[in-house]
Amino acid sequence: xxxxxxxxxxxxxxxxxxxxxxxxxxxxxxxxxxxxxxxRFGERLxxxxxxxxxxxxxxxxxxxxxxxxxxxxxxxxxxxxxDKANGTAAAPGRLAHPQVAVPKHEHIVFHLRDGSxxxxxxxxxxxIMDLVPAATLDSHALFKGLGVEPLGEDLTSEWLAGKxxxxxxxxxxxxxDQRLIAGLGNIYACEALHRxxxxxxxxxxxxxxxxxxxxxxxxALVEGIKAVLxxxxxxxxxxxxxxxxxxxxxxxxxxxxxxxGRAGKPCTRTGCGGIIRRVVQSxxxxxxxxxxxx
Numbered sequence: 001x002x003x004x005x006x007x008x009x010x011x012x013x014x015x016x017x018x019x020x021x022x023x024x025x026x027x028x029x030x031x032x033x034x035x036x037x038x039x040r041f042g043e044r045l046x047x048x049x050x051x052x053x054x055x056x057x058x059x060x061x062x063x064x065x066x067x068x069x070x071x072x073x074x075x076x077x078x079x080x081x082x083d084k085a086n087g088t089a090a091a092p093g094r095l096a097h098p099q100v101a102v103p104k105h106e107h108i109v110f111h112l113r114d115g116s117x118x119x120x121x122x123x124x125x126x127x128i129m130d131l132v133p134a135a136t137l138d139s140h141a142l143f144k145g146l147g148v149e150p151l152g153e154d155l156t157s158e159w160l161a162g163k164x165x166x167x168x169x170x171x172x173x174x175x176x177d178q179r180l181i182a183g184l185g186n187i188y189a190c191e192a193l194h195r196x197x198x199x200x201x202x203x204x205x206x207x208x209x210x211x212x213x214x215x216x217x218x219x220a221l222v223e224g225i226k227a228v229l230x231x232x233x234x235x236x237x238x239x240x241x242x243x244x245x246x247x248x249x250x251x252x253x254x255x256x257x258x259x260x261g262r263a264g265k266p267c268t269r270t271g272c273g274g275i276i277r278r279v280v281q282s283x284x285x286x287x288x289x290x291x292x293x294x
Contacts, residue, residue, distance in 0.1 A: 002243045003184070005229055013082070013247075018118065020050070023112060025111040033127045033128060034128050056143060072128065075122060077122055082117070161213055167203070167204040171203070175192070187240075198293055199293045200286045201281075207221065231256070237251035260287050263277060277290055
C-alpha cells in the first residue's frame with residue numbers, strides 16, 4: 001500500500017492541475033470503491049472549485065469552495081492519471097494522452113473546467129472517495145484519533161518520549177500505530193530505525209527515561225523518521241508493486257533501501273559487516289541489521 005511519501009508525491013503532481021480549477025463534469029462508472037460513493041457524488045462536485053489540495057496521513061484532501069472536502073485514498077492499487085486540455089506534452093510529472101477506450105479498471109474521471117481531466121483507476125477497488133464538511137473533518141471516522149504528522153512540528157523527541165513512556169510493545173509496533181504517528185508505514189519504519197541504529201525488537205519504553213524524558217535514542221529516531229520520509233519524497237516515493245506517478249513513472253527510493261527487502265545481504269553502513277535479517281512482527285515483515293541496530 002502506498003505510504004506517506006508516495007501519497008505526498010501524488011499530491012504534488014495533482015496540485016497544479018486541480019487547485020484553482022473547477023469540476024465541469026464527473027464520470028462515475030460504478031457506485032462504490034471500498035465503500036459506496038457519496039449520494040449524488042458527481043452532482044455535488046459539478047461546478048465546485050478546488051481551493052487547496054492537502055494531505056493528512058495517507059489521505060488526499062481537495063478543499064472545495066462550498067466548504068466540503070473531497071477525501072481520497074489510493075488503497076492498494078489506486079492510481080491517478082492526468083490528461084492535459086490540448087493533448088500536448090505537459091510539464092514533467094504530467095500525463096498527456098488521448099483516451100480511445102474506457103480502461104477496464106478506470107472508475108472515475110474528473111473533467112475539469114479548463115478541458116483537462118484527472119482519471120482514477122483501481123484494480124482491487126480498495127480506494128476511498130468521500131465528501132465531508134470541512135468543519136467536521138477532524139471528527140470523521142477516517143480521521144478521528146489519527147496521530148501527529150511525522151513531518152510536522154508536533155513530532156519532537158520530547159513529544160515522542162512522553163508517548164513511549166512505559167510502553168511494553170516493540171518500537172516497530174509503536175511506529176506503525178496510526179494513533180501515534182499518522183502515515184508512517186512498514187517500509188519507512190524499517191528504514192528510519194536503521195538510520196537511528198535502533199533494533200525494531202527493542203521495547204518502546206526503553207527509549208525514554210523513567211520520567212518520560214527523551215534520550216539520545218529518542219532524538220535519533222525522530223531525526224531518522226523525518227530524514228527518511230524527506231529523502232523518499234525527493235525520490236518520488238518507492239515503487240514495489242502498484243504505485244506509479246501520475247504519468248506512469250516509477251518512484252526511485254526503492255533503489256536506496258538500506259534494509260527493507262534486503263534479507264541475507266550485507267549491511268550498507270560503512271564498517272558494519274552485518275547481514276540483514278527478516279523477522280515477522282504482528283504479521284508484517286521487518287528488516288534490520290542485528291549488528292549495528294541495537
